[in-house]
Amino acid sequence: xxxxxxxxxxxxxxxxxxxxxxxxxxxxxxxxxxxxxxxxxxxxxxxxxxxxxxxxxxxxxxxxxxxxxxxxxxxxxxxxxxxxxxxxxxxxxxxxxxxxxxxxxxxxxxxxxxxxxxxxxxxxxxxxxxxxxxxxxxxxxxxxxxxxxxxxxxxxxxxxxxxxxxxxxxxxxxxxxxxxxxxxxxxxxxxxxxxxxxxxxxxxxxxxxxxxxxxxxxxxxxxxxxxxxxxxxxxxxxxxxxxxxxxxxxxxxxxxxxxxxxxxxxxxxxxxxxxxxxxxxxxxxxxxxxxxxxxxx
Numbered sequence: 343x344x345x346x347x348x349x350x351x352x353x354x355x356x357x358x359x360x361x362x363x364x365x366x367x368x369x370x371x372x373x374x375x376x377x378x379x380x381x382x383x384x385x386x387x388x389x390x391x392x393x394x395x396x397x398x399x400x401x402x403x404x405x406x407x408x409x410x411x412x413x414x415x416x417x418x419x420x421x422x423x424x425x426x427x428x429x430x431x432x433x434x435x436x437x438x439x440x441x442x443x444x445x446x447x448x449x450x451x452x453x454x455x456x457x458x459x460x461x462x463x464x465x466x467x468x469x470x471x472x473x474x475x476x477x478x479x480x481x482x483x484x485x486x487x488x489x490x491x492x493x494x495x496x497x498x499x500x501x502x503x504x505x506x507x508x509x510x511x512x513x514x515x516x517x518x519x520x521x522x523x524x525x526x527x528x529x530x531x532x533x534x535x536x537x538x539x540x541x542x543x544x545x546x547x548x549x550x551x552x553x554x555x556x557x558x559x560x561x562x563x564x565x566x567x568x569x570x571x572x573x574x575x576x577x578x579x580x581x582x583x584x585x586x587x588x589x590x591x592x593x594x595x596x597x598x599x600x601x602x603x604x605x606x607x608x609x610x611x612x613x614x615x616x617x618x619x620x621x622x623x624x625x626x627x628x629x630x631x632x633x634x635x636x637x638x639x
Contacts, residue, residue, distance in 0.1 A: 343381060345417055348410040350377035351389060355407040358397045419481065433462040435627040436484045438474035441569060442506065443487035443615055446588035455631055462627050471544050478620050484628045489544040490614045499621040503635065506613045508552065509590050509599045511576045511583045519598050526556055526602065533563030533581035535572050542567060548612030549584045555605060573597055586613060 353363035354374070364371040382389050389403035399407060435455075439448055444466065452464060467474075467483065474486040479497055491500060510529060512519045518528060530553060539546040553560045563581045566572045570592070572583045577596040590599035617635065619628060 343384060345414065347377045347381040347384075348414060350374050351381050351403075352407060352410045352414065354378060354390060354397060355399050355403055355410075358399075360397065433459075433627040435462055435464045435625075435631060436467070436482070437464060437487070437631075438467045438469055438477055438483040438485070439487040440471055440474070440489065440615075441468060442586045442588055444468050445591070447503070447615065448487060451631075451634060454634055458634070459627075459630055462630070470542060472541075475618065478618055481620060481623050484619065484623070484625050485631060486618045488616065488618055489548075489612055490616050491618075492612075495618065497620060497622070498618050500616055500618045501632075501635065502614060502616045504615050506586045506588070506615060507604070508549075508584045508602050508613060509587050510602055511573055511585055511589070512598050512600065513576060513579050513582075514596050514598050516582070519600070521600065523601050523603050526553055526558060526604075529582060529584075529602075530558040530560050532561065534560045535564045535566055535575050535581045535583040536560075536562050537567055537572070538565045544612050551612065552584065552602075552604070 349367065350363070350369070353366050354360060357363040357366065360371050360374060364374040367374065378390065385402070385406075387402045388400050389406055391398045391400060437448070448466070452466075455462070455464065467477075469477075471486075471488040474483065474488050475491075475495060475498065477483040478486050487503075490502060510524055518524055534549075536549055537545040550560070564575060566575055569585060569589055572585065573589065573592050573594045575581065576583050577594050584602065585599075587601075617632070619625075619632075
């Protein structure tokens with residue numbers, strides 16, 4: 343089987359129309375039909391049922407369509423990998439990172455890595471944990487700096503790096519802004535700005551679990567996805583927000599950040615930070631980066 347034959351067959355199997363499939367592949371319908379016939383002859387079975395009015399896949403065609411899609415996706419991934427290596431002969435390390443890692447942890451690590459391995463290029467993608475993990479499984483990323491998974495992630499290795507703690511963002515003129523440290527009991531009655539759970543489950547649950555640990559239910563007044571937006575809403579007086587401690591570096595007029603007193607020995611898992619990768623995907627560049635994270639002897 344040739345890739346061009348698989349592409350031709352898959353286009354027809356998905357479009358169920360030779361004309362549309364040929365247009366999709368920028369081919370003549372006669373050339374497309376010839377590729378499909380050659381594939382059927384090689385496999386010794388019909389893959390498509392053709393009539394003057396319609397095209398349908400046979401059971402063998404249905405089975406091959408699934409396999410052809412996976413083969414073509416794998417071939418495309420291999421081509422991307424080789425092109426990336428050609429552009430960066432000494433290697434390329436693809437890193438995904440949540441905002442907390444991208445803003446706080448990674449700048450220093452990347453500087454150290456580039457000093458130690460100047461020939462290795464790095465490509466950084468900022469995304470949410472829920473977006474990074476599938477990209478690691480699909481091998482579109484080599485490393486992912488993410489929140490700790492609440493349960494084991496099949497097929498991925500994970501290394502804990504550090505524990506972050508929340509800070510509260512308050513309007514500068516808020517009555518509680520003059521305190522050096524605030525309690526969750528003080529914050530529960532206040533209007534809270536929170537990321538939506540459907541798009542940022544770790545951030546949403548991390549806040550809600552803090553209150554739940556004390557039997558408290560916060561008053562959610564507004565949802566917003568991006569931390570910069572949340573802080574700007576705080577500045578506008580819409581409410582308060584609980585954010586990772588790195589967010590206190592944001593300089594937004596009218597907003598102050600204060601640490602939050604947590605229950606004794608509390609270490610909220612959703613506020614941790616770690617690195618994940620696919621251990622079955624060999625990557626010398628990743629091994630070199632992970633070596634930077636090992637404690638010095």
